[in-house]
Amino acid sequence: MSSPTGLAPWHSLSARVLETGNNISPFEVANGKDLWSYAEANPDFRELFNNAMGCDARLTVQATIEGCPEVFDGVESLVDVGGGNGTALSLLVKAFPWIRGINFDLPHVVAVSAKSDSIENVGGDMFMSIPNADAAFFMWVLHDWDDEECIKILKKCREAIPEDKGKVIIVEAVLEEDKEGDELGGVGLMLDMTMMGVTNKGKERTLKEWSYVLRQSGFTRFNVKPIRAVQSVIEAYP
Numbered sequence: 638m639s640s641p642t643g644l645a646p647w648h649s650l651s652a653r654v655l656e657t658g659n660n661i662s663p664f665e666v667a668n669g670k671d672l673w674s675y676a677e678a679n680p681d682f683r684e685l686f687n688n689a690m691g692c693d694a695r696l697t698v699q700a701t702i703e704g705c706p707e708v709f710d711g712v713e714s715l716v717d718v719g720g721g722n723g724t725a726l727s728l729l730v731k732a733f734p735w736i737r738g739i740n741f742d743l744p745h746v747v748a749v750s751a752k753s754d755s756i757e758n759v760g761g762d763m764f765m766s767i768p769n770a771d772a773a774f775f776m777w778v779l780h781d782w783d784d785e786e787c788i789k790i791l792k793k794c795r796e797a798i799p800e801d802k803g804k805v806i807i808v809e810a811v812l813e814e815d816k817e818g819d820e821l822g823g824v825g826l827m828l829d830m831t832m833m834g835v836t837n838k839g840k841e842r843t844l845k846e847w848s849y850v851l852r853q854s855g856f857t858r859f860n861v862k863p864i865r866a867v868q869s870v871i872e873a874y875p
Contacts, residue, residue, distance in 0.1 A: 642668055642675070642682055646834040653833060664835040672835050677745050687746070690777065691724035697776060697866050698728040701808060704864035708806055708872060709733045709772075715806075716741050716770040716797065718763050718790070719778035723750040726774070730755045739768045763790050767797040776808040776868070780828075783838035784850050791854030791873075800875055807871040811861055812843045824867055847871060 646663035653663050665671045676683040701708070709715075713735065717726040720740040730738045730753075737757075740750055744760030752758070759768050764786075767773060773794040779787050794805050812825045825841055832839035842850070844861065851859050851873045859873040 640682070640685060642679075643835075650830070650834050660837050662835060662837045663833075665837070671837060673743070677743070683746075684749075687722045687749075690721050694721075694725040694776065695728065697808060697864075697868055698725050700864040700866040700868075701870055702728070702732045705862045705870050706732070708862070708870060709736065711802065712736055712772045714739065714770040715772050715774055716759075716768050717774045717776075718742075718767055718794070719775065721746060721750070723747075723753070723756060723758065725776055726756055727751065727753060729774070739770055741768055763793060765793070767793045769797050771799060771803060773798060773805045774808075775805070778809075779807060779850075780809055780832055780841055781836050781839040783840070784846070784853075786838070787850045788853045791850065791856070795855045795875060798875070803875060805856065805871075805873045807847075807873065808868045809871070810841045810867055811847060811869045811871070812841050814843050814845065828867070 645667035649663035649666045652666070662671060664675070668675050670678065676686055709729070712733070714737045715726070715729065716739040717723075718741050720726050720742050723740040726738045726740050730736050734755070738755055740747060740756050740758045741761060741763070742750070743762070747758040747760045750758045779790065782790065791805065798804065810825060810828055829841045832841060848859070856873040856875060859871055862870045862872070864870055
């Protein structure tokens with residue numbers, strides 16, 4: 638987000654805060670399209686964005702693998718929802734070679750994703766349907782959407798995973814309720830402001846807010862595991 642395209646929304650951020658009911662993101666105000674439409678129409682920006690997400694994935698996935706490898710025990714198939722260029726999933730199937738991976742994203746995104754014998758690239762719309770798998774994996778995806786949209790996505794996940802052993806694995810920030818005791822509170826604020834700047838309704842969430850969207854989506858229990866990253870790993874079960 639340090640490119641001119643990514644920096645431009647910050648100059649419009651105050652208007653988003655001051656104008657009640659304004660759901661148009663500063664990114665769209667500055668660039669004429671929302672983030673996803675702009676990326677689809679501008680291949681150079683799309684490549685830059687996907688590569689940036691891939692760089693973050695290399696750090697975060699490694700922290701996930703080292704911090705809670707047990708999360709992937711018994712998972713024979715894993716769909717990475719919003720998996721981008723497939724970096725995160727390629728690291729996971731390398732670490733856990735028994736997993737068959739499905740990299741799921743918009744058609745124009747997976748069209749340029751890396752090919753692999755252990756990963757199938759599938760294009761589609763996560764609001765309509767999600768490929769079946771033992772587990773669905775999200776990393777830096779659900780914070781792009783408001784609660785209502787998150788619930789729609791998670792309900793589609795609920796339909797895609799087995800009732801008996803299925804689960805959703807979410808790697809996202811879990812903001813602390815107690816700001817005074819949160820050493821990374823400033824990072825959480827920065828992430829929340831970034832979502833305000835580049836998405837229409839996205840936000841970071843507290844544990845209470847994650848509990849709400851998960852339970853509204855039909856997930857009856859979940860746990861949160863901290864890792865050596867800004868994100869935590871959330872496991873949610875039907």
